[in-house]
Amino acid sequence: MSTHLYWRSLAALMLGLCLAVVAVVATAATPGRSVIDGGWAFRLMPGNAQLAAHPEALPWHAAKVPGTVHTDLLANKLIPDPYVGAPEAGLQWIGLADWEYRTRFEAPRRAKRSDLVFEGLDTFAEVWLNGEKLFEADNAFRTWRIPVQDKLRAKGNELRVVLRSPISRLLPAVRAMPRKLAGNYPSPYGDESADAMTANFARKPGYHYGWDWGPRYVSAGIWQPVVLESWDAVRIDNLQLRQDRVDQARADIAAVVLAEAVRDGAFDLRLWQVAPDGKRSLAALRRVELRAGDNRIELPVRIDRPQRWFPNGYGAQPLYRFELEIGDGKAVAARARARTGLRSVALRREADDKGRSFYFEVNGIPVFAKGANSIPFDMFQPRVGKAQLRRVLQSARDANMNFLRSWGGGYYESDDFFDLADELGLLVWQDFMFGGGMQPAYDDAFRANVIAEARDNVRRLRNHPSLVLWCGNNEEEIAWKYWGPGKAMTEADPEFAGKVWNGYVQLFGTDLRKVVAEEGGGISYWASSPSDDLAEVANTPASGDMHYWEVWGNPAYPPSKYLEITPRFMSEYGLQAWPVQRTIEAFASRGQQGIATPLIEAHQKFMAGKGNERLMKYVNFEFGDPKDFSSFVYLSQVAQAEGIELAALHHRASRPYTMGSLYWQLNDVWPGASWSSVDWFGRWKALHFHARRFYAPVAVAALRNAEGRTRVSLLNDRTHHVRGELRLRLMTLDGKLLRDERKPVELAPLSASQLANYSDAELLGNADPASTVAVFDLQSEGEPASRRVVYFMAAKDMRWPDPGLRSELRRDGGGARLALRATKFARAVWIDFGGTDAGIADNAMTLLPGEAVDLHIASSARLATLRTALRLRSLADELRVY
Known part of the structure; x- marks a missing residue:
């Protein structure tokens, strides 16, 4: 059959009753993809220094891949829950040990090409197949693809992965440096000294080494899927939907295909388009000559009167799907699918008499960015599911947010995260994974590793309409310029200091900018946050983005100071609070709770001082001394909510000079005190209820x-x-x-x-x-x-009267209704149902004298149970004795 006749026949069959048969035939010819996720086992490496103290970890135990060492140890009951109580100090040995994973898998199909693909190895890994060493990995953020067609057996392939401790691997060389690079947070456990920290030298999530909102668990693992891919003709490496022009009249798209062919030959490319309403049409057709090896093809696509994608609050989020088929004259040899929303986006930097603007324009609309910073959703990323992501990102949308900054000390966010952001209309500023301190960017090999990492992730994420900015790092420029490390190193060793800074400029000013320009599809790049894109002065209200931490951080001004700072775009500011009582009780019993009890202190990670003392200062500014720990928790949330509201409304009221307000932070990595508005369980603090009001359109x-x-x-x-x-x-x-x-x-x-x-x-x-x-x-x-x-x-x-709160609960369909009324002024009313599951339509509210509200309560609990559990609280309960 000629290629022309093949495609005509296939199209006819797709419209007929034989669709299922054709699908089977076509699928059989496309590259095989087998996820190797079964039969894994792990152990502590024999001969490791940690073995004497932990012999229980030497035998082989069942492992989960994707996963981490910590979660595998927990599943096998070899360690306590890392989040409950205060086990952190006793679990540091895990990060100092080497670990071994193994499994067996079948490869019955003989193919001309077979690759083992490791989508994420954390971090220093040696990979062996059937007793032969395949490669060594040194970057948790990269994808590793290794040809293995000549190394596979039909049955009984043994795959082995050895994971080396990043601390043990790097520490000797770091200690030997005559001049040390500034790190982030020193270990409190003695495994690293403050002047010789290894995190900056390892391409792995920085927060694993501890941060001021999470514990130190330096994990390792096969944290993303392992896949065997096999094919005989061609493999599609990437399908980019580059948006060259999008306006109300039309959208011009280039479907950019990266394909690897086994041999030279002629192939037919078909690109199918599925509109948001489900209508499928042929968008492009071309016959091409592919060369053995890597190929790049562009297919132009024009869409008249496109349904454009808008951020939350500005319109709908219609999404187009595209499917690419490559045929070899006999069948469909390869397929790839991609989804996008059609929109134009630009970062506007316009000069004026004060400096330069900083705002995002989407479909010609200047968007005031309302939102927060997101951090990792768990200490152990593989257990972050889509349901958890949806709960938090839906909460962001529900609070009228349209913008999230994905912070650079964690990991590049998942496809699920960006799929949800696309669906919910949340614009995303994505940092590259540099959270602070200073990297050895003067080293050519280090930079090459980062460039490969960047290319992998920019290609993976570039079709998402929610992605509007790539940023080089978090706070590294201002740390060098203003926090002391740059000055100290320049005074001690000016030659090395120059080398360090020049390496920084090369990586963040040139290398990553080039990757984004080449691969990002027109998305803007920004060198650091906060910065003015490597201008001499950074973190200035006149130009660029700004972090403001003189409220909460030193010198710890009261929240009213927010009103004196008017930036172009505030990308970080924040106040801390404890989560709700039910969350605290997940890791500490009532008897273990107290402002200065050891277990509570273990979940308070503010490292620039004693966290609860700083938090108490902010409670005292407005409310005085709390009566007890429960009162402290409640007042911390009120102080956080009211302080951030003051700042966010000031930023919004300063439009168009100020065009963004992103508070720190949206979510939590574990249950504990932090700057979040949604805790680790997905429960809203008072701040998030306030955010829904102060971010209202x-x-x-x-x-x-x-x-x-x-x-x-x-x-x-x-x-x-x-x-x-x-x-x-x-x-x-x-x-x-x-x-x-x-x-x-x-x-x-x-x-x-x-x-x-x-x-x-x-x-x-x-x-x-x-x-x-x-x-x-x-x-x-x-x-x-x-x-x-x-x-x-x-x-x-103030002289607070008893607000005289009165409530009535009644059944309402599958839930309940709460009628709430205040006789006198009731500030910061908090409704709580203790340990009973109950979703409250609104909370953290102020009721005027005589005012009433009627709220839906989403709960499957019996009405009697809800009535017994209901607790009402207002500020007067804490500040007045009736």
């Missing part, structure tokens, strides 16, 4: 500064005008109305407009500041109501 910002002036602004992220009414009420805490003003307002599209700037005297008049508040309410057409309450004194100095 249409909102009022009434912000009182330390000098007693309140700036009132109206915020509109919609692309259309919004009409509404702004109401100002001055009232006492027991409900007496002293002032009531209403004003019709119109909010311009994509704007922040200042309406007033009051002094305390102008708002209060002669009212008592200890018992009076100003309430600003914005009611607008088609939008949820927005409220901002202004307090004239610290909460600890």
Whole structure:
């Protein structure tokens, strides 16, 4: 059959009743992909120094691949749960040991080409097949592909992987350096000294070595799938959907095919397109001559009147699917699928009289970035499932976020993460995996390793419409310039300091920028965060992105200081809080809980000082001393929520000068104290409930500064005008109305407009500041109501009445309804059902005197159980004795 007739016949068959038969024939000719995930076993390497103290780890035990040493030890009951209690110190031996994994697999099909593909080895690994050493790996972030067609047996192939301790492997050379490179967080366990840390030299997740929100578990493992791929004609290595032009009228796409052919020959390429509504059509057809080895082909695709993809809050997220088929005249020899959303995206850096802007424009719309920083979702990445990712990313969307920064001290996020971001309309800023300190980028081999890593991951992720920026690293430029390491090294050894900095500029200024330019499909690159893309001054409000840690970090200013800092784009700022009581009880019993108890301290990882003492300082700023640990937990969440709200609304009110507000941080790596708004179990802290309100597309910002002036602004992220009414009420805490003003307002599209700037005297008049508040309410057409309450004194100095909270629970379909009413002013109301599973529609709210809310409770528990478990709390319970 000629190739032309083959394709005509295949197309006819696909429309007929023989579709299933054709699918079987075509699949048989395509490359075989066999995941090697069964029969794995592991052990501590014989002869290892850790063996004397841990002989129980020497025998072979069952292992899970993908997985890690820690999770395999836990599954075999050889170690306690690393998250429960305080076992961290006793588990450090795992990171100092060498480990061995093995399995057997079958390869019954003889093919002209067979590759073993290791999608992730953490980190220093030796791989053996049937007694022959295949290769050594030295980068957890790379994919390793090894031809094995001449090394396979039909049955009984033995695969063996030896994983060397990164600490033991690197420490001798690091200790021998005359001048040491600055690291991140010193080990508290004596395995590394503060002046000789190995993490910067290892291409593995930096957070494994400990961070100020997670433990030190220097793990190892086969952390991504192992696959045997076999084929006879051609293999598709990558299908890129490069978007050259996207506007309302049309989308011009280049389908860029990277294919590896076994032999020279003619092949037919067909590209099928599936529109968001499911309609399938032939997008491109071409006959090509492939050469043995690597080939690159571009197929142009034009889509008229495309359904464009928008960030959350600006439109829908329609997704197009494409399927590429390569035929060899007999059958479909290879297939590849890819999905994308059609949009234009640009990072805008426009000069003005203050400096240069920094904002993202999507489909011609300047987007104010509202969101948070994401960190790894677990200490042991292979156990992060899509359901866990969906729970947290859906929470981000539910809080009106449109932007996440995926931080550089973990791992490049998974396909599942980006698939969900695509579906939910969450723009993603992806750091390359450099979390801090300084790397040996002056070493050519180190840079080459990183370039290969970058190419792997940029190619893997580049079709995702959610991906809008690649960033070289987190905080390495400002650490060198402003935190002391650069100055100290320059004074001690200027020649080596110059070598270190020049290597940094080469890697982050040139090498990674080039990879993104070549492979990224038009996505922008940014050298570091915070930075001005290697300009002389970094972390400046005038230009580029900014991290601001003088609130919480040293000198630990009160949250009102946020109002004095107006950046172009705030990519990090944060306040810490403990998670909800139920999460704490997952690792500590009530008797083990206390502000300074050993177990609680073990889950407080702020390393720049004693974490709970710093957190207590922020509780004290506003609320005074808590009554007990439970009160401390509750007040920490209120302080976090109210402080971050102040900052985020200030950033939004400063539009268009400021065009982004990403607080630190969205999620947790384990259960403990941190800056997150969603804890490790997926439970919302008070901050996340507040975020849903302060990130609402249409909102009022009434912000009182330390000098007693309140700036009132109206915020509109919609692309259309919004009409509404702004109401100002001055009232006492027991409900007496002293002032009531209403004003019709119109909010311009994509704007922040200042309406007033009051002094305390102008708002209060002669009212008592200890018992009076100003309430600003914005009611607008088609939008949820927005409220901002202004307090004239610290909460600890106010006279709080008993709010007289009254509640009633009733059955409501598969859940329940909670009717809640306050007799007098109720600030920071927290609804809790203890250990009973119950999803609450809203929480962490303020009720005015006489105000009521009716909330849905998602729970399968009996109504009587919910009534017994229900606990209500407000600020008055903590600051007043009735």
